[in-house]
Amino acid sequence: MRHKQQPDWQPRRWQKREQQRKAARKRLWLIGSGIAVAFGVALGVLWLFAWQRQTSDEQYRFTSSHYAGVNSKFLLRDTTREKVSIEYPLTPSDTINAFIAKEIDAVDAEFRSAAQRGSPFDQPMTQTISYQISHHTDQHLSITIHIKQDTFGAHPMAATRFWTFDKATGQPITTKQLLGNSEAGMRRLLTIARQQVAAVAKQRGLPAPDVDSITAEHFEQFAIANEHTISFPFGAGAIIASSYGEVGVTINVNELISELQHPLAKQLLSVPEPPKPATPPPTPAPTPRPPVSRSGACGDSPCVALTFDDGPGPHTERLLDMLRDRNAKATFFVLGSKVGGAAGTLQRMQREGHTIGNHTWNHPDLTKQPAATVRDQLLRTNEAVKQAIGAAPTTARAPYGAVNPAVLGEMRSLGLASIMWSVDTRDWADRNSAIVCQRAVGNARSGSIILLHDIHQTSVDAVPCIIDGLRKQGFRFITVSELLGGTQPGVNYYSG
Ligand code: NI
Numbered sequence: 001m002r003h004k005q006q007p008d009w010q011p012r013r014w015q016k017r018e019q020q021r022k023a024a025r026k027r028l029w030l031i032g033s034g035i036a037v038a039f040g041v042a043l044g045v046l047w048l049f050a051w052q053r054q055t056s057d058e059q060y061r062f063t064s065s066h067y068a069g070v071n072s073k074f075l076l077r078d079t080t081r082e083k084v085s086i087e088y089p090l091t092p093s094d095t096i097n098a099f100i101a102k103e104i105d106a107v108d109a110e111f112r113s114a115a116q117r118g119s120p121f122d123q124p125m126t127q128t129i130s131y132q133i134s135h136h137t138d139q140h141l142s143i144t145i146h147i148k149q150d151t152f153g154a155h156p157m158a159a160t161r162f163w164t165f166d167k168a169t170g171q172p173i174t175t176k177q178l179l180g181n182s183e184a185g186m187r188r189l190l191t192i193a194r195q196q197v198a199a200v201a202k203q204r205g206l207p208a209p210d211v212d213s214i215t216a217e218h219f220e221q222f223a224i225a226n227e228h229t230i231s232f233p234f235g236a237g238a239i240i241a242s243s244y245g246e247v248g249v250t251i252n253v254n255e256l257i258s259e260l261q262h263p264l265a266k267q268l269l270s271v272p273e274p275p276k277p278a279t280p281p282p283t284p285a286p287t288p289r290p291p292v293s294r295s296g297a298c299g300d301s302p303c304v305a306l307t308f309d310d311g312p313g314p315h316t317e318r319l320l321d322m323l324r325d326r327n328a329k330a331t332f333f334v335l336g337s338k339v340g341g342a343a344g345t346l347q348r349m350q351r352e353g354h355t356i357g358n359h360t361w362n363h364p365d366l367t368k369q370p371a372a373t374v375r376d377q378l379l380r381t382n383e384a385v386k387q388a389i390g391a392a393p394t395t396a397r398a399p400y401g402a403v404n405p406a407v408l409g410e411m412r413s414l415g416l417a418s419i420m421w422s423v424d425t426r427d428w429a430d431r432n433s434a435i436v437c438q439r440a441v442g443n444a445r446s447g448s449i450i451l452l453h454d455i456h457q458t459s460v461d462a463v464p465c466i467i468d469g470l471r472k473q474g475f476r477f478i479t480v481s482e483l484l485g486g487t488q489p490g491v492n493y494y495s496g
Pocket of ligand 1: 310399400
C-alpha cells in the first residue's frame with residue numbers, strides 16, 4: 001500500500017499547499033487592494049481639499065450696475081498674497097463684453113504672476129479694477145476701466161483703459177475715425193493736449209514736463225464725457241512721468257468744429273455749424289521735437305542718469321556686469337533692509353563708480369508717516385549704507401515719489417537731496433524688456449533721470465538695449481549727482 005499511498009499522499013499535500021498559497025495570495029490581494037483604495041481615497045480627499053482651496057479664494061457675484069441695461073460681474077480673490085476685486089461690465093453686447101474682459105484679464109494675469117512671486121514686504125498685493133460708463137446710447141457706449149494696483153516694492157499703479165464702442169459692430173471707434181481722418185485735426189488735438197498737460201503741471205507746482213513726448217499714439221482711443229466733450233482720462237504715467245500724477249485731457253467740441261462735420265461725429269457729439277469759409281480755421285504747424293538740449297552738467301554731449309530702485313536684489317550683480325562691460329555709470333536707490341546681506345554688492349557699486357542713494361528702510365509712503373518714522377526710515381538706511389561702504393548717501397528717492405515739505409525737511413537735516421525722475425519706464429507694470437527699452441530710449445532727453453527697478457529680471461534684461469540704443473544717439477551714462485552738477489540737501493530734483 002505504501003507505494004499506492006505514496007502517489008495519493010503527495011497530491012494531497014500539494015493540494016493543501018496550493019490552498020494555503022491561494023489563501024495567502026487572497027490575503028495579499030485584499031491587503032493590496034485595501035491599500036490602493038485607501039490611497040485613492042486619500043488622493044481624492046487631498047485633491048478635493050486643494051480644489052476647494054483653489055476655488056474658495058476666487059469668488060464671483062453678479063449685481064446690477066447703476067447704468068441702465070448694464071450689469072456687473074465681480075471677481076474677488078482674498079489670500080495672504082493678494083487682495084483682488086475686479087468688476088467686469090456686462091453690457092447687452094457679448095462682443096464688447098469679451099473685448100473688455102480680454103483687456104482686464106491680461107492686466108490681471110500680469111498682476112497674478114507678480115503676486116505669485118510674492119511681495120517683498122510681507123503684505124498682500126492689492127488690485128482693484130472697476131469701470132465707469134460716461135456715454136451710452138442705442139448706438140454707442142463709452143467706457144473707462146480704472147486699474148489700481150499696489151504691488152509694493154514698486155510704485156502703485158493707477159492706470160486706465162478707455163474706449164468708445166460702436167454697439168452694432170462691438171468694435172471701438174478710433175480717434176482718427178472721430179476726426180474724419182483729418183491729420184490737421186489730430187495735430188490740433190495734440191497741441192491742445194500738450195498745453196493742458198503743461199498747465200496741469202504748473203498748477204501742481206511741478207517743473208515743466210516734456211510735452212513733446214506726447215504723441216498721437218496716446219490718443220488712439222477716446223471716451224465721450226458728454227455731448228460737448230471728448231475725454232482722454234489717462235492714468236498716472238500714461239503720457240508723462242508718473243511723478244506728475246494722473247493727467248487727463250479733455251477737448252471741447254468747439255475746438256475741432258471743422259473736423260467733426262461728418263455723420264459719425266454728429267451722432268456722438270453735439271457739433272456746432274462749421275465756421276464761414278471766409279475765415280478758415282488756422283492749422284498750426286506740427287511742433288517739431290526740439291534738438292537735444294545742451295544745458296546743465298551734460299555740456300555739449302547729451303547725457304542721462306539711469307537710476308535703479310528697490311534693490312539690491314538677485315539681479316543686481318548681473319546688472320553691474322552689464323554696466324561694467326558698457327562702461328556706464330548708474331545710481332542705485334537701495335532699501336536699507338536689503339543692504340545687510342549685500343555689503344559686497346554695495347562695495348562693488350562704489351568701486352565701479354556708481355552712486356548709492358537712500359530709498360528708505362522698507363519702502364513706506366513717507367508722506368503718510370509721522371516725522372519720527374520718516375527720520376528713522378532715512379537714518380537707518382544712511383547708517384546701513386555707511387556701514388557697508390564707509391560713507392552715507394547724499395541723495396534719496398522717496399518711495400512712490402511721495403514727498404511733502406515735512407519729508408523734504410527731514411531729508412535736509414540728514415544731508416539728503418530728493419531725486420525724482422523725468423522718464424518713467426513703468427518697468428514694474430509691464431515686465432517686458434522690449435517695452436521698457438522702448439520707453440527709456442524713446443523718451444530720454446539730455447539731462448533725463450530714468451527710473452528703473454533692478455529687482456525685476458525684465459528690467460535688468462532691458463539694460464543692454466537701453467544703453468546701446470541711447471549710446472547710438474550720442475548719450476553718456478553718468479550718476480545723478482554728476483548729472484545735476486552737485487545737489488543741495490532738501491531740494492527736490494526731477495532732471496538735469
Ligand atoms: Ni521704490
